[in-house]
Amino acid sequence: MNSKLVLTAAYLVVLAVVLAIYQDPSRINFHAPPPIPGSRDDLHTAQIVNVTAAVGPESLAVDPRGRGPYAGVADGRILRWEGDGLGWSEFAVTSSHREECVRVFAPEMEHICGRPLGLKFHKKTGNLYIADAYFGLRVVGPNGGLAAPLLTHVHGQPLLFTNDIDIDEDKDLIYFTDSSTTFQRRQFFSSAMSGDKTGRLLKYNISSKEVTVLLKDLAFANGVALSKDRSFVLVAETTNSRILKLWLHGPNVGNVDVFAKLPGYPDNIRRNQNGEFWVALHSKKGAISNLIVSKSWTGNILLKLPLSVKQLHYIMGGKAHATAIKLSEDGNVLDVLEDCEGKRLRFISEVEENKGKLWIGSVLMPFIGIYNLH
Numbered sequence: 001m002n003s004k005l006v007l008t009a010a011y012l013v014v015l016a017v018v019l020a021i022y023q024d025p026s027r028i029n030f031h032a033p034p035p036i037p038g039s040r041d042d043l044h045t046a047q048i049v050n051v052t053a054a055v056g057p058e059s060l061a062v063d064p065r066g067r068g069p070y071a072g073v074a075d076g077r078i079l080r081w082e083g084d085g086l087g088w089s090e091f092a093v094t095s096s097h098r099e100e101c102v103r104v105f106a107p108e109m110e111h112i113c114g115r116p117l118g119l120k121f122h123k124k125t126g127n128l129y130i131a132d133a134y135f136g137l138r139v140v141g142p143n144g145g146l147a148a149p150l151l152t153h154v155h156g157q158p159l160l161f162t163n164d165i166d167i168d169e170d171k172d173l174i175y176f177t178d179s180s181t182t183f184q185r186r187q188f189f190s191s192a193m194s195g196d197k198t199g200r201l202l203k204y205n206i207s208s209k210e211v212t213v214l215l216k217d218l219a220f221a222n223g224v225a226l227s228k229d230r231s232f233v234l235v236a237e238t239t240n241s242r243i244l245k246l247w248l249h250g251p252n253v254g255n256v257d258v259f260a261k262l263p264g265y266p267d268n269i270r271r272n273q274n275g276e277f278w279v280a281l282h283s284k285k286g287a288i289s290n291l292i293v294s295k296s297w298t299g300n301i302l303l304k305l306p307l308s309v310k311q312l313h314y315i316m317g318g319k320a321h322a323t324a325i326k327l328s329e330d331g332n333v334l335d336v337l338e339d340c341e342g343k344r345l346r347f348i349s350e351v352e353e354n355k356g357k358l359w360i361g362s363v364l365m366p367f368i369g370i371y372n373l374h
């Protein structure tokens with residue numbers, strides 16, 4: 001068959017779908033993502049804790065004294081949950097120029113106000129290490145305040161989209177991701193839809209301040225987690241719907257394996273006490289998003305249309321819903337929890353297991369979820 005004809009036909013199909021979505025997304029139901037075998041539709045039972053006057057608690061962390069969780073929100077602040085009846089207090093900021101950082105959600109201000117994404121406490125020092133999407137790596141002491149810069153450039157180039165972080169406390173090493181060397185956080189749709197593969201996994205030595213690029217050419221490098229014995233590190237490749245495993249020690253050192261293929265777009269990865277991993281899916285994979293990320297020309301067409309972020313979300317992820325997946329140390333699926341209807345939780349970004357509960361963050365919602373495991 002004439003390949004030009006096929007291309008034109010495909011283009012028209014995409015255009016028809018986009019126009020239909022543009023007019024009335026609720027009319028389209030063929031876009032519901034397929035169910036995951038063995039999944040439990042139970043996340044709607046999660047308790048909601050509103051983040052007062054803020055949205056987008058992307059990453060959550062508990063400090064070495066058990067306080068928290070701490071959450072980085074869209075206006076650039078890092079808040080701490082003080083408990084029922086006490087609410088949230090302001091713990092830290094990553095920018096000293098906050099005079100105009102007054103709106104809860106203003107992506108056009110993120111490069112001034114900061115956008116703390118990955119949060120991780122150093123268990124020995126109590127310092128909080130922050131992957132700020134715009135300011136690279138920052139650190140703040142146990143009393144909070146203004147975080148100090150640690151790393152803003154790599155080999156002379158500014159970090160454009162620092163995303164997630166994990167720490168090897170014994171060796172004082174930080175593992176972190178830079179999602180793209182082309183796009184900034186507020187352009188994440190452009191990154192996902194244009195087929196950008198400039199993401200990196202990096203290592204930072206706290207004492208020598210040396211930085212090493214461990215992996216490059218990743219498709220939207222996102223969540224990072226070390227294994228319990230630190231023999232490997234995981235990195236989520238969001239637009240490839242998979243998690244890679246880089247061996248750090250042992251006979252396979254330096255090798256990269258595909259650790260898990262996922263039915264959606266992974267955000268952060270967090271290890272629990274048993275050495276298992278919780279992965280939050282931003283959304284599940286649907287037929288249309290699959291086409292877009294595999295054929296970057298369709299994404300580039302969509303990006304030229306006057307679509308809102310909400311409409312782009314719908315095209316990429318279908319009906320908003322939450323999916324959390326627990327993986328074993330070998331990458332096998334141990335548990336899948338969903339809120340299939342998106343009754344409570346949507347666009348989740350992180351699942352942190354702490355004392356029999358899952359603390360669930362979201363890059364867009366104005367609350368965190370707390371789910372009882374038993």
Ligand SMILES: *[C@@H]1O[C@H](CO)[C@@H](O)[C@H](O)[C@H]1NC(C)=O
Pocket residue numbers: 171173205206207208209
């Ligand atoms: C980190 O840097 C220090 C100081 O240069 C060095 O002694 C140490 O071996 C480095 N750590 C690792 C794991 O490379």
